[in-house]
Amino acid sequence: MLRYAPVPIRRFPLRWWSAACFALLLSQLCGCRNPQEQAVVELKRRGITPTPSALVDAVKKNDGLILNFLQTAGVKAAVPEPGQPSVLHLASAMKDWAMVARLLPVSGPEIINHPGPGQEVILEQAILANQFPLANTLLAAGAKPEQSVKGADALALHLAAEPALADRLLDALPAGHADLTPALIRAVSAGNLAGVTHLLERETPATAKSADGKSSALDLASRGGFPDLAAQLIKAGAKPAESPSALAAAVERKDLTLARLLIGAGASPNAAPDPTQPEATPLNAALASRQLDLTKLMLDHGADAAFCMNFALVQGDEALLDHLLEKGAPVDQPGADGDPPLVRAATAGNAKLIRRLLEKGAPLEQAGAMGQTAYHMAVIHRKKEAMEALLAAGMKPDAPFIKPAPPELLPVFESAYFVKWFKLDDNLTPLMLTAARGDTALVRLLLKSGAKRGTTTKEWHRYPVVFACDTVNLPAAQLLLGRDPDEETEKRHAVISLSRQRVTLFKNDKAVRSARVSTGKRSTPTPAGKYIITDKQTDWVSTIYKVPMPFFMRLSCKEIGLHAGVVPSYPASHGCIRMPRGEVQAFYRILKIGDPVTIEP
Numbered sequence: 001m002l003r004y005a006p007v008p009i010r011r012f013p014l015r016w017w018s019a020a021c022f023a024l025l026l027s028q029l030c031g032c033r034n035p036q037e038q039a040v041v042e043l044k045r046r047g048i049t050p051t052p053s054a055l056v057d058a059v060k061k062n063d064g065l066i067l068n069f070l071q072t073a074g075v076k077a078a079v080p081e082p083g084q085p086s087v088l089h090l091a092s093a094m095k096d097w098a099m100v101a102r103l104l105p106v107s108g109p110e111i112i113n114h115p116g117p118g119q120e121v122i123l124e125q126a127i128l129a130n131q132f133p134l135a136n137t138l139l140a141a142g143a144k145p146e147q148s149v150k151g152a153d154a155l156a157l158h159l160a161a162e163p164a165l166a167d168r169l170l171d172a173l174p175a176g177h178a179d180l181t182p183a184l185i186r187a188v189s190a191g192n193l194a195g196v197t198h199l200l201e202r203e204t205p206a207t208a209k210s211a212d213g214k215s216s217a218l219d220l221a222s223r224g225g226f227p228d229l230a231a232q233l234i235k236a237g238a239k240p241a242e243s244p245s246a247l248a249a250a251v252e253r254k255d256l257t258l259a260r261l262l263i264g265a266g267a268s269p270n271a272a273p274d275p276t277q278p279e280a281t282p283l284n285a286a287l288a289s290r291q292l293d294l295t296k297l298m299l300d301h302g303a304d305a306a307f308c309m310n311f312a313l314v315q316g317d318e319a320l321l322d323h324l325l326e327k328g329a330p331v332d333q334p335g336a337d338g339d340p341p342l343v344r345a346a347t348a349g350n351a352k353l354i355r356r357l358l359e360k361g362a363p364l365e366q367a368g369a370m371g372q373t374a375y376h377m378a379v380i381h382r383k384k385e386a387m388e389a390l391l392a393a394g395m396k397p398d399a400p401f402i403k404p405a406p407p408e409l410l411p412v413f414e415s416a417y418f419v420k421w422f423k424l425d426d427n428l429t430p431l432m433l434t435a436a437r438g439d440t441a442l443v444r445l446l447l448k449s450g451a452k453r454g455t456t457t458k459e460w461h462r463y464p465v466v467f468a469c470d471t472v473n474l475p476a477a478q479l480l481l482g483r484d485p486d487e488e489t490e491k492r493h494a495v496i497s498l499s500r501q502r503v504t505l506f507k508n509d510k511a512v513r514s515a516r517v518s519t520g521k522r523s524t525p526t527p528a529g530k531y532i533i534t535d536k537q538t539d540w541v542s543t544i545y546k547v548p549m550p551f552f553m554r555l556s557c558k559e560i561g562l563h564a565g566v567v568p569s570y571p572a573s574h575g576c577i578r579m580p581r582g583e584v585q586a587f588y589r590i591l592k593i594g595d596p597v598t599i600e601p
Contacts, residue, residue, distance in 0.1 A: 033422055039072035040167055049102075052078035055106065058264050059099065067102070075306040077107045079114060089116035089125075109142035115149075123453035124148035127155050127169075128472045132162050133171075139205035144225070145169050145179075152179035155568075157319065161354040176203035184208050188220045193228055206236035215245065218262075222246040227258045247282045248273045256293055268439045287320075289312045296323055309337045313344040313353055331362040338369030346374035349383030358393050365395075370412070379430040380412055384445060397451040400427045417471050425457040435464045435480060438473030443480065465534060469556035474532050481534065483594035492590065494562075494597045496577055498526060501569070503562070503579065505587060513590075515583035518567045519599075520575040531555035531597045536588065545574065550581065555597055562597075564589065 035515050043050050050073040058067040077087045088107055091099035100122065103556040104112070113121055123143035126134045126570055128150075139145075145152035151171055157165035170183050175474075184204045187195035188390075200206060208217045218238045221229040222245075228404060230246070240262040247267040250258040259282075263269065267285040284302045286294040299305060309329055312320040325331070334340045342362040354374070355478065358364070375395040378386035391397060410419045418436040422428050431451045434442040447453070456463055468477035478485050493506045498519055505513040520526035533553050540552035540563065549563035564585075565578035572578070579587065 004314065006531070012239070013149040014451070016447055029423050035072050036074055038368075043069050047171060050075045052076065056087055056090065059087050059103070062094065062096065062099070064099075067099075071102075072105055077103065077111050080111050083117060083153065085116045086111050086114045086122070088112065088122040089114075090296055092122060092125050092129075095129075095132055097126070097129070100126070100131075101134055101137060104137060104141055107141075107146075111140055112138060113144050113147050115147065116465060119149050119151075121147050124150060124155060126157055132159075132165055136165060136359075139168055139172050143172070145172050146174065146177055146219075152177070153182045156183060170199075171202075171471040173202075176205075178203040178209075181208040182211065184217055185210050185220065187218045188226070188229055188233070189224065191226050191229065193225055193226075193232065196229055200232060200236045206233045208243070216243040218243040219245040219249065222249040222253075222255075222258055222262065224252055225255060225258070227255070230258060230261055234261070234265045240265045241271070244268065244271040244274040244282070247271075248280075248285060251263065251282045251285045251289075251291065251294055254289070254294070256292055256297065259294055260297060263297060263301045266317045269301065283307065287315075290317070292319055292323070295320060299327060305329045306333060306335045309333075309341055310337070310344060311414065313341055313350065316348065316350045316353060318352060318356065321356060323358070325360050331357050331360045334368070340366050340368060340375040342366060343368030343372075343377055346378040346383060346386045347381055349378065349381065349386045351385040351389040354386055354389040355393075358389075364390070364393055367402060368396070369406075371402050372409070373399070375399065375403055376430070378506045379442070380409075382439060382442065386439060387442070387445060391449045397446050397449040398429045398455050400429050401433075415471070418467065421460070421462065421467075425460050425462070426506040427455075428457060429464070431453055431455065431464040431480075432462075432467045435468035435473065435476045436471050438468065438471065438476045438591055440475050440479060443476050447479065453482075466557045469532065469534065469558075472530055474530060476533070477532055477595040481532070481594040483592075485594075492592065492595045494587070494591060494595070496526075496597065496599045498528065498571075498599065498601050501571065503587070505590060507590075513583075513586060515579055515587070516567050517562075518565070518568075518573055519571045520573050521571045524574045526560060526571075526577060526599060528599045528601050531558075531562075531599065533591055533593050533595050533597060535593075537595060549576070551584045553588065553591060 006043040040050055048054050050070055050077060055070050055075050055077055058070060064550060068183040080086050085093065086107070087103050088100050088111060091103060100244060121143065123135060123138045123145060126138060145155060148155055152169060156166045157170055158286055170180060173179055181204060182201060184196060184199045185208055187199060206217060209215060216238070218233050218240060221233060234240065244267070247259060247262045247269065250262055269279050272278045272281045274280060283298050286298060287308065295308065299308060305324060308320065309324050312319065312324060332340050335344065339347070342354065342357050345357060367373055368377060370377065372380070375387065378390060401422065402594060413419050413422065413433060415433065415436045418433050431443065431446045434446060448467055456566070465477050465480040468480055475485050491508050494503055495506065496503045497515060501517055501519065503515050503517045504511050533555065534557045535554035537552045538550065540549045541547065542549055544559065552561050553563040560575045562577045562579055562584060564581040567578050567580050
């Protein structure tokens with residue numbers, strides 16, 4: 001704390017010096033009498049009895065000469081009745097601060113601390129009137145700041161330009177007084193280590209809070225980046241566990257030293273400063289700002305390892321994941337969302353993290369919240385690299401999706417057609433889903449990894465190619481039929497016109513052959529649309545009508561196709577496309593399985 005300024009000598013009015021000179025002259029003339037006796041004689045000569053009431057009268061009349069005689073005669077001011085002014089208040093009411101100073105020797109502490117009519121003590125009046133030297137004198141004479149109406153803290157704030165006097169004012173308060181608390185808060189905010197230390201020594205509670213109750217002294221020290229102040233407060237009894245904002249501020253400042261101090265003293269990395277925002281914890285903040293050192297520190301002191309694991313997996317933070325694994329974080333423990341680490345990594349599509357988890361023993365076939373393994377979630381979320389990592393680790397490409405599954409999984413499939421069959425049947429595989437979606441990249445990967453084209457559903461025996469054809473994902477269907485449309489140099493395509501009753505064959509978009517056809521009659525129409533040839537049979541007999549259908553070319557695994565038959569000049573079939581025998585043989589030789597066929601209105 002700052003030392004107190006010396007009290008300057010007050011210059012008193014001329015009339016008071018005249019009275020003093022008169023008293024001195026009187027003492028010279030009276031010879032043997034002492035000054036007190038001489039003053040009493042002089043007062044009697046003037047008809048004044050040396051009593052406290054005479055002192056009051058002299059102040060009211062502003063009579064400096066009589067006042068001097070009374071003081072010399074040893075008259076002391078009397079304590080007035082409650083609510084009545086003291087002689088000091090009478091002088092201050094006249095703004096005669098010199099008289100106030102002159103009256104102090106005859107006014108004991110009970111007079112100095114007597115509340116006047118407005119309940120203000122004379123110290124408060126002097127400070128508010130900017131009579132700072134007088135305030136110093138009053139404090140030296142025993143004035144008690146705690147008795148002020150406005151409070152000692154308000155007076156200290158008024159003395160902002162007089163720091164030495166403000167310190168002396170606060171030092172005059174009893175140890176532990178409430179008005180020392182705001183002074184501590186100001187000292188902490190200003191980073192005043194000496195001031196904080198002194199106030200703590202005066203029993204100011206280290207748990208002090210700001211006027212609005214929102215910030216503790218420890219919060220403010222942390223917010224200001226003052227680790228030495230924080231250490232002093234903790235030593236004096238501040239509890240970091242009760243000031244979660246302190247650690248949050250240290251994290252925000254990226255101050256590892258301060259964070260280590262707070263956590264070492266009990267701050268929780270999982271405690272949110274604001275109860276209405278439980279997710280806004282120091283741990284979350286450290287993770288969000290990628291402060292690995294701070295995160296490691298928190299993990300060493302009770303941070304939620306499962307939460308950190310989830311963050312590392314979602315964000316692909318390999319350094320954090322490695323630290324968690326080194327600290328012994330379990331590789332199979334589900335997080336709050338119900339997903340184990342491997343499933344989370346697969347959902348996020350991070351192949352590096354998948355391989356790291358597998359190295360540490362993560363179970364390959366452990367299911368997550370959606371009831372599916374990491375591999376299935378990688379397929380569902382179209383994470384190609386994650387699929388490759390899991391397949392390389394031994395996952396079977398045709399491993400069927402697991403049933404039963406929660407209802408919330410169904411929209412994630414992103415295929416209404418696949419969902420329909422998922423509800424109706426079992427043994428639905430990743431190849432069926434990727435075919436239904438028309439995801440040719442994943443179809444290629446699965447086929448390359450050994451997925452079988454001939455795998456079917458359990459009850460309805462539906463092949464992957466059927467899923468592609470029924471959703472008109474023809475490139476995926478071609479891949480499943482052993483064709484790669486991206487690698488072919490010759491493109492063949494047949495177009496059937498229902499209105500013209502003709503079929504035209506194209507090679508590389510050039511018409512090379514045309515023929516008459518007879519399509520479905522009105523009761524059994526041929527549906528327009530896009531198809532591919534999924535099967536060719538030289539001698540085929542209809543399983544429905546039991547009639548021969550030579551050179552049959554099935555369209556998209558359906559009941560219809562092109563074949564030889566009677567071709568009148570109008571639609572007459574049960575849905576198939578009849579062609580003259582000679583023409584259909586030519587088309588049969590040219591068209592291959594996987595070639596597209598378009599049926600136009």
